Amino acid sequence: MPKAVIVGGTGQIGLATARRLVGEAWEVTVVSRHPTALPDNCHHIEADARDAEKLCTVVGSDTDLLMSCVAFDAADAECLAQAGRAAGRILAISSASVYRDDEGRTLDEASGLGFPAFSVPLTEKSPTVAPGPETYSTRKVAMESALLSRAACPVTILRPCAIHGPESKHAREWWLVKRLLDGRAAIPLAYRGRSQFQTTSVAAIADAVGRAAAGNLPAIANVSDADSPTVAEIGRAIMDVMDVRAELVGLPDAPAYPPKLGATPWSIPQPMIVTGAASAEATYAQSVEPAVRWLVQHVGNDNWRERLPQLAGYPVDHFDYQADERALRLPGAASLAA
Structure with a gap:
């Protein structure tokens, strides 16, 4: 053994x-x-x-x-x-x-x-x-x-890059999951929802560990999902898991980084796409369900900061819904068709 x-x-x-x-x-x-x-x-x-x-x-x-x-x-x-x-x-x-x-x-x-x-x-x-x-x-x-x-x-x-999976203390998916649990009908996304910040599932990392232990990886290996989804695609994948729908609204590009409105944990002005020796076979949409299920079952509105201390440590209010309403009224804000 x-x-x-x-x-x-x-x-x-x-x-x-x-x-x-x-x-x-x-x-x-x-x-x-x-x-x-x-x-x-x-x-x-x-x-x-x-x-x-x-x-x-x-x-x-x-x-x-x-x-x-x-x-x-x-x-x-x-x-x-x-x-x-x-x-x-x-x-x-x-x-x-x-x-x-x-x-x-x-x-x-x-x-x-x-x-x-x-x-x-x-x-x-x-x-x-x-x-x-x-x-x-x-x-x-x-x-x-x-x-x-x-x-x-x-x-x-x-x-790895932006890691997703159950039992995270930095679960970026909570930004969207909580809005859906709170019944938000429309969700604003900076950079028109087109940002690509490479994702990596913990399942992909565990698989890479097994491949490394068998001597089947080089000394340095990037680990990533099979795709690099946009923020809008991330939102749709999470909604599919939760079987809940909200309108995703793309905001006009912000003049500076980080944007003040619609800033998700994946919102970046230029893409960061990663590939390499340990790229997974599964896409983000195919591998995100365990993370979303864990958030729904184990992280509540009353204790999310305790369960997700790294996410809570960001110097921003992730759930300023008044700011969301201002964002939705911006000139140029447009609904993102699936």
Whole structure:
């Protein structure tokens, strides 16, 4: 029976991967700082992700896969490299945010410097930022570089984009799901609903982990859905799952980024489309149902900020319905036909 150790495995990526591996007869141990409910047949060990000494007692020569969902910088990579010296493979989750445009702009600085104009689709050969401690993306690149250079076993780096799935603390779909639950008859969408911000299902990530463990992926692999839906297409897919209908209304292009009205978590002025070695076979519409069902069943209007703390941490009011009404009256606002 193959064995996997998943560090920081209590979030949506770790849980989806654990379920996938257990279903394929893996023995799975999840390492996290606090005890938590886990999928059946998973073991739990309480430890910090940077406690290399403790991790070394968990990971041995019988560990086929050491995976980290919480490796953010070079220090995390060093810890993984030490703990995984005897492992068969180390896998770390990075991010497609590491890519830059020709002027060096990334997602990290978009609100201040302008949204990057990517040459799309982005592939594993597209330019990235330099490693360093300055931003989320530069730290991720530093993690990647350190792990690839210091690990004693094969390494796989996965770069997903806008992740969707159950048990998320940053569920972008809630922006639309809550409006539909609240009975909003019309929903305004910035940039005429045409924005494309690449999506990635946790099912696609779990599948990529299995492919990496079998040695069927390169050292760095982008993970994406089979398509890159527009915001309007995202809205229609969510409405199909919920069997609820609202009018989607496209707003004229905003003069600056981020837009003040109709700004969804996917609203961007230029497309960010990602493809690569671990692109999924399923489209967004085919894979989003688990995320939507989980939101409807487990996230309520009275506690959504507690259940989705990362989404709630945005410096905007996601559900300013008075602003929505102003947006719907803008000159040039137009209904989006399916």
